[in-house]
Amino acid sequence: EDQVTQSPEALRLQEGESSSLNCSYTVSGLRGLFWYRQDPGKGPEFLFTLYSAGEEKEKERLKATLTKKESFLHITAPKPEDSATYLCAVQAPGAGSYQLTFGKGTKLSVIP
Amino acid sequence: NAGVTQTPKFRVLKTGQSMTLLCAQDMNHEYMYWYRQDPGMGLRLIHYSVGEGTTAKGEVPDGYNVSRLKKQNFLLGLESAAPSQTSVYFCASSARLAGRSTDTQYFGPGTRLTVL
Numbered sequence: 001e002d003q004v005t006q007s008p009e010a011l012r013l014q015e016g017e018s019s020s021l022n023c024s025y026t027v028s029g030l031r032g033l034f035w036y037r038q039d040p041g042k043g044p045e046f047l048f049t050l051y052s053a054g055e056e057k058e059k060e061r062l063k064a065t066l067t068k069k070e071s072f073l074h075i076t077a078p079k080p081e082d083s084a085t086y087l088c089a090v091q092a093p094g095a096g097s098y099q100l101t102f103g104k105g106t107k108l109s110v111i112p
Numbered sequence: 113n114a115g116v117t118q119t120p121k122f123r124v125l126k127t128g129q130s131m132t133l134l135c136a137q138d139m140n141h142e143y144m145y146w147y148r149q150d151p152g153m154g155l156r157l158i159h160y161s162v163g164e165g166t167t168a169k170g171e172v173p174d175g176y177n178v179s180r181l182k183k184q185n186f187l188l189g190l191e192s193a194a195p196s197q198t199s200v201y202f203c204a205s206s207a208r209l210a211g212r213s214t215d216t217q218y219f220g221p222g223t224r225l226t227v228l
Contacts, residue, residue: 043202043219100217102154
């Protein structure tokens with residue numbers, strides 16, 4: 001059974017204090033790993049897709065990396081507007097590719 | 113482009129009542145999905161559709177029905193609502209890629225449903 005575990009559950013940072021969020025996964029033949037951002041009362045907003053170990057993608061203060069067992073979302077010099085819940089999801093190959101298995105998310109709070 | 117839209121945004125039902133949630137997408141996506149999100153749990157797939165006129169069960173399908181009569185619309189029905197169906201419901205869609213695979217899912221803003 002595909003599993004996704006995100007840590008920590010909650011993270012509180014001072015503005016400018018860089019850190020990383022972790023997403024550990026077990027899936028047979030990862031087809032894709034997705035990062036989303038979710039603001040309170042809103043739907044998940046797509047951030048990144050990673051397909052193979054060693055791949056990295058960046059967007060503003062965010063950088064996502066992927067290994068064979070986990071992914072990290074690095075946040076450099078965060079600002080209060082980066083406060084949100086960050087969701088990780090994995091996609092299996094074949095018939096399971098239509099389904100994403102989500103983690104429970106990491107709630108990030110950035111304090112001015 | 114509006115992307116993925118959902119109606120209504122909020123709804124309160126009494127146990128046993130029925131309702132339909134509507135999802136619409138203007139991205140010409142082949143695939144559409146319905147998820148529910150509950151506190152302390154990840155998003156869980158209810159039903160999905162790989163094309164007009166097709167539907168399939170996801171992880172938690174019991175108590176729900178769906179229909180995809182038009183490519184751009186995906187309806188989620190609750191025939192007899194139960195308090196356990198109190199949740200936030202999200203619709204998503206994704207494009208068809210080479211072969212029969214798909215990729216990034218784009219989500220709507222959600223419907224908050226309370227069943228008393």
